[in-house]
Amino acid sequence: MGTVSVSLQFGELKKKESPLHKRTILLLRFVLILSTILLMTYSDRGLNFASPGYAVALAYFLSNLALYFVPEIKFSRPILTFAIFLTDVFAISMAIYLTQGLQTDFYLIYFLIIFIASVGQDIRGSIPIAIVASIFYAWLLHRTSPGLSIMDSAILIKVPFLFIVSLISSYWSTAIRREVREKSKFEAIARNLEDEIARITDKESELRHYSETVINSVTSGVIVVKEDGVVTTINPEAARVLGTKQETITGKDINSIPGLEALWQRMQQSIHSGEPLERLQISITNSHNEDTPIGLSVSPINSPNTNFSGCVGILRDLSDIKELEDKLRHAERLSYLGKMATWVAHEIRNPLTAIDGFSQLLPHTRDMSKIETFSKEIARGTQRINHIIEDILTFARAKTRVNASNIDLRQLMTQITENIGGVRIFINGEASATIKGEEESLKSLFTNIINNSIDAMDKDPKIVIEFRKTRQWLVIELRDNGKGISPENMQKLFTPFFTTKSRGTGLGLAIAKKIVDDHKGKLEIKSEEGEGTICRVYLPLENGQGCTAP
């Protein structure tokens, strides 16, 4: 808001003072003229009507009227006002002279002149006028009553009174004038204050309008809530997301609006912790009773300057995105299902062909050894079908049952690799590599990875297997010199039923990933096309944590 600065403009003060000054003097002179006429009319020794006194009075009246047209600024010059008062003193002295001096009441008018002079020019005006009046009066008395002593009571009383009136009235007028000046000063301050307030109010409303425009233009929802839950600002988009109107919710307690509990809970969390919350996904129930998923970021506001404590929330309607995601997921699921059905059909039809075919041959076969061979083939086909079903179930089950036991992975690896021909396999690193896990799963995990490597290699196939230990993990690194994985295939690596092999099920790595996850491990695959692939399996070393309980 800033400090209100008031500058006093004294020029303006004087200008404002002078019309009052002029008007007062002229008004008082009318009183003076009127009093003189009254005295002329009713005094014992008054002038009679034929006297030119009235003509003088009329001239006086007109001249006073004329003074109204003298510019105000001239009245602030002492010379003009002094000349006016001198003329007045002179005129009254003439009247006193004409009305026989001592006995006349015209001398009372001196008091009025002195009074007016004090109004006009303080003591600087009234004292000289009092002196001049005293001199005139004394001289007049001397002229009209030559025998009059200076110690005569008429002089002794009347002359000092002129000075007393001069002093009192100038004191009074100074006091009044000071008061007037003070008042004007305060009025000026008040006026300046008013101006300043108006300016600040304008500025403030301009700022408010500006920030409102900015907030309202934001395409995300913006909502500002005080510590106590009162909504202070909300933009149209936030109002739309919440299914309400700006004017309905502004000033309301967010607690009093049903469906926004989750929003308020996160806001409180941010206010109390003083930490911003970013990219949350929450669900609210809007005023139309629809569940709306929203993306939310909350920043706490704690400004000692504005004495505001609360938070600002940025809302984003995720309904459309959610719907799209759901559709995509559904489509993906359907696509998986389609791929899975095709795969299952193909995989099962092969052993089924054997079972069916040998069953057709059996009735026409007499040779016992052939009967035995065909029967074995039928059994093998059945087992194969069963194995396929197991594979699907392993993949589809939420969690593999892990029958944890201590497994020496080096030994297991030797077992897996000893029957592989045509590929050079090196096993290096840690001699002891025992973890807790499930043997069958781990065997199929490494078999899957090694089979992938074998399928990817053409010339001089070589697999280097290295065992390493970190504080937390047993790391098994399998490196091949195969054709590598292209970047676009890299993304689909763990996608079920995705395969680049003609004989692949597309489940190998998906199952491998699952087995690693079930053992609370990590599976990392790095590959460069044409260079080969590095596959790292991280299995936890700590006892008992290596696997899920059966």
Add this chain to the structure above:
Amino acid sequence: MKKRILVCDDEEPIRLLLTESLQDTYDIAEASNGREALRSATKEKFDLIIMDIKMPQVHGLEAIERIRERNDSIPIIICSAYRPMEDDIVVKTSNIASFITKPIDIKTLRAKIFELIGE
């Protein structure tokens, strides 16, 4: 002299089944993948080829194309676990070869072979 048939399938039981089903009438040679099939087809003369589609190394379709480059008259029967409508690729092949699906009815297979090359 018996007519010669090349059976190409990566599944050993299927090769065994086909051989056992046909060897009384025909002379059967086996190949376990497309590459082997190509090699045999180049070296020897066959009257008919029975070929699986989905095989490692050289895919069945590729093998058929390569064989057709040398010999466009040899009858080929595609024997696949896919249904002709299940896979676009399979549909494309239907005009270059006959098609039978797994599981196989042995009588139907024999009838088809007889229709193509006789005994």
